[in-house]
């Protein structure tokens with residue numbers, strides 16, 4: 001929902017109890033608000049970061065049982081119970097997340113099913129939690145003299161929580177940590193190369209989603225006034241995911257829409273279907289199953305995508321005009337040793353992909369690494385950038401050994417890179433994609449972002465991103481969605497993103513691959529200009545002609561070994577290089 005629409009929506013939802021609407025509507029509204037809190041967490045977790053969780057209902061249970069146990073058994077303050085519920089949910093999320101979030105593919109969803117079941121059975125088998133009967137007699141929620149009751153007062157509180165949470169999640173997504181979170185979906189390689197600790201951010205959003213679910217559970221206990229294990233079972237976890245997918249799992253407002261549609265349609269179907277079929281049963285589950293399959297096939301972005309089409313497109317206001325520049329890294333003087341690649345080796349089983357290759361780069365130099373297909377160029381590139389571990393040898397950057405460090409540590413030391421197959425966040429603007437490159441130059445964390453205390457730093461990051469886009473002549477495209485760009489501009493955008501980290505060394509992996517002649521020329525101009533500005537570059541390239549007019553020195557590889565190092569003229573004159581490219585003996 002565009003910025004102006006939020007206050008309208010919030011006012012409408014919060015003022016509803018003042019209108020003469022039936023109590024039934026209010027009760028429905030309470031449930032929708034409670035569901036929305038949980039699905040908001042799923043938007044972050046599943047929609048934005050691509051981490052599928054079936055287990056959120058268990059965190060709802062943690063919040064609900066904390067409320068019921070502390071108020072019924074210990075006669076404690078409900079607000080103390082909120083603190084306890086959140087603390088337990090955070091602890092559980094940290095432990096479960098630490099164990100499961102490193103899993104990928106289908107292992108993570110399976111793990112969420114496992115812990116969803118385990119937590120639910122734990123609740124159902126504890127004597128002190130009332131086993132399957134649960135805990136009854138939960139008092140109404142009070143704050144000082146205010147009694148929220150179970151009707152309009154509680155409705156207002158539930159929606160206040162839901163709206164504040166929505167605003168927090170929306171703020172988070174539009175921030176430095178938010179860009180890192182949005183990068184998680186396309187795998188960890190690009191995000192790590194920008195200096196993002198992908199595991200840390202996965203854990204952060206896992207904890208946030210758990211807290212939102214626990215708050216929903218805490219409110220649910222005072223709404224229902226009784227707590228038992230059934231609403232926190234695996235089936236409900238699946239239903240939450242269904243709501244998020246149906247509404248639009250990538251969008252904060254999809255969470256609300258999905259929760260509302262499922263709740264309202266479910267109620268109608270429960271009445272209508274038995275009447276139509278002349279027999280009782282949970283037939284609505286079958287209908288929802290069919291709807292889910294149809295949604296995944298025909299509206300994978302959920303119902304919200306249809307609503308969004310009717311909303312005016314917003315463009316980020318350019319508020320960073322006066323922002324002070326970010327601090328810059330001290331660069332080595334031209335001619336100083338910058339990168340030393342010392343006899344690096346990489347073995348994949350029996351295959352030696354890179355065999356004791358050595359070369360160096362001095363500050364201000366443009367060195368190209370070329371060779372025929374399968375020569376080992378990309379592997380060498382990945383060894384330098386920390387994507388692959390070394391089997392032997394060493395890499396030194398400005399005299400410091402960086403061989404074996406993870407790629408984000410190498411990025412932190414001033415090496416930035418682009419990718420052979422462009423890696424970007426297609427549904428983010430060019431400017432935001434480039435600002436991700438400045439991740440390590442900012443400090444704002446998730447809490448600051450949610451509270452909107454990060455704006456000064458955000459302005460600095462956007463000013464820097466715009467400066468880098470200007471540098472490569474792409475400032476006019478900054479508000480475009482990155483996914484709409486042609487291949488040439490996408491590759492230039494990746495260069496701007498790498499420059500945004502203020503690197504000492506820029507590594508480009510086959511930047512000319514797949515480009516048309518004109519695009520290649522534009523790229524060559526940009527690289528020439530960067531070199532003239534004093535940037536040090538390593539270019540891995542398959543296209544020999546492309547590098548001839550650009551490079552100071554060329555390293556030629558063949559069959560994993562270094563064939564020669566020389567100036568473009570020397571390389572061009574070498575019969576061995578010609579033979580390597582033509583595939584003949586030499």
Ligand SMILES: Nc1ncnc2c1ncn2[C@@H]1O[C@H](COP(=O)(O)OP(=O)(O)OP(=O)(O)O)[C@@H](O)[C@H]1O
Nearest residue numbers: 348351353371372373374375376377378379380542
């Ligand atoms: N992860 C891997 N596991 C096994 N073998 C690999 C792996 N990555 C690369 N190789 C092999 O290592 C050799 C070198 O591959 P590499 O991709 O580094 O070559 P390249 O010079 O970059 O080639 P291209 O120009 O085709 O990208 C190839 O034989 C390749 O099949």
